[in-house]
Amino acid sequence: MTEPAAYLTATAEAYDAVADLYADLFRDSLGRLPLDRAMFAAFAESVQAAGAGRVAELGCGPGYVTAHLRDLGLDVFGVDLSPRMIELARAAYPDLRFEVGSMDALDLADGELGGILSWYSVIHTPPRELPPYFAEFRRVLAPGGILLLGFYEAEDGPVSEFDHKAAPAYRWPIDDLAELAREAGFTEIARMLREPLEGGRFRQGRLLLRRK
Structure with a gap:
C-alpha cells in the first residue's frame, strides 16, 4: 500500500485537532450565506437534470453541507481525510454515509457518480499536485456529471x-x-466571485463544471 503524501497526513492531523471547534463554529453557517445556498441549489438541479446518479461531497468535514445537499433531494455521501471529522459527521447525521478517504484515490468505480462537491477541499493541495485530483474527479464522474x-x-x-x-x-x-x-x-457552466464577509480576508470563488 502506498504511503500518503506528507501534506495529506499533515492536513488530516490538523483537521483532527480542530474538528470539534470547527463543527461548533460552522454548523449553522449556511443560514448566513445566501449566495452559497444558491450555488448548492444550482448544483443540485444540474445533477438532477443530468440524471447521472449519486453525489459525493469530498472534504465533507462535519457533514452539514452533505446534509444540506440531502435536503435538496440528492443521494449524497461524504468523504474526508480527517477521522475525527467523520466521527462528528456520523454522530450528527446518522442517516447519511460518511467515509474516511482521500480525494485523489477514491474507492469508486469509473463513472459511478453523478456529481462531486469539493467545497474548500482542494485548497490544501499544492498546485503541482492538483492535476491528478481533477483526473480522479473525471474518472469517477459519469459523462455529463457535475463538479462544483x-x-x-x-x-x-x-x-x-x-x-x-x-x-x-x-x-x-x-x-x-x-x-x-x-x-x-471539464466544461465550465458558471462561475461566481463573492467578496469576503466581515472579518474575512480573501475573495471567494465558485466554479460549476460538467464532465465531457
Missing part, C-alpha cells in the same frame, strides 16, 4: 500560499483553476 468547486481566489495572481488556520492552503486565480479543469476534461 469552492475555493479562495487570488485576485491579482498567481497561485499563492497563505496561512490558513488549519493547514497550509492556496489561493487560485479563477481563470487558472478553470483552465486546469478544462485541461482535465
Whole structure:
C-alpha cells in the first residue's frame, strides 16, 4: 500500500485537532450565506437534470453541507481525510454515509457518480499536485456529471500560499483553476466571485463544471 503524501497526513492531523471547534463554529453557517445556498441549489438541479446518479461531497468535514445537499433531494455521501471529522459527521447525521478517504484515490468505480462537491477541499493541495485530483474527479464522474468547486481566489495572481488556520492552503486565480479543469476534461457552466464577509480576508470563488 502506498504511503500518503506528507501534506495529506499533515492536513488530516490538523483537521483532527480542530474538528470539534470547527463543527461548533460552522454548523449553522449556511443560514448566513445566501449566495452559497444558491450555488448548492444550482448544483443540485444540474445533477438532477443530468440524471447521472449519486453525489459525493469530498472534504465533507462535519457533514452539514452533505446534509444540506440531502435536503435538496440528492443521494449524497461524504468523504474526508480527517477521522475525527467523520466521527462528528456520523454522530450528527446518522442517516447519511460518511467515509474516511482521500480525494485523489477514491474507492469508486469509473463513472459511478453523478456529481462531486469539493467545497474548500482542494485548497490544501499544492498546485503541482492538483492535476491528478481533477483526473480522479473525471474518472469517477459519469459523462455529463457535475463538479462544483469552492475555493479562495487570488485576485491579482498567481497561485499563492497563505496561512490558513488549519493547514497550509492556496489561493487560485479563477481563470487558472478553470483552465486546469478544462485541461482535465471539464466544461465550465458558471462561475461566481463573492467578496469576503466581515472579518474575512480573501475573495471567494465558485466554479460549476460538467464532465465531457
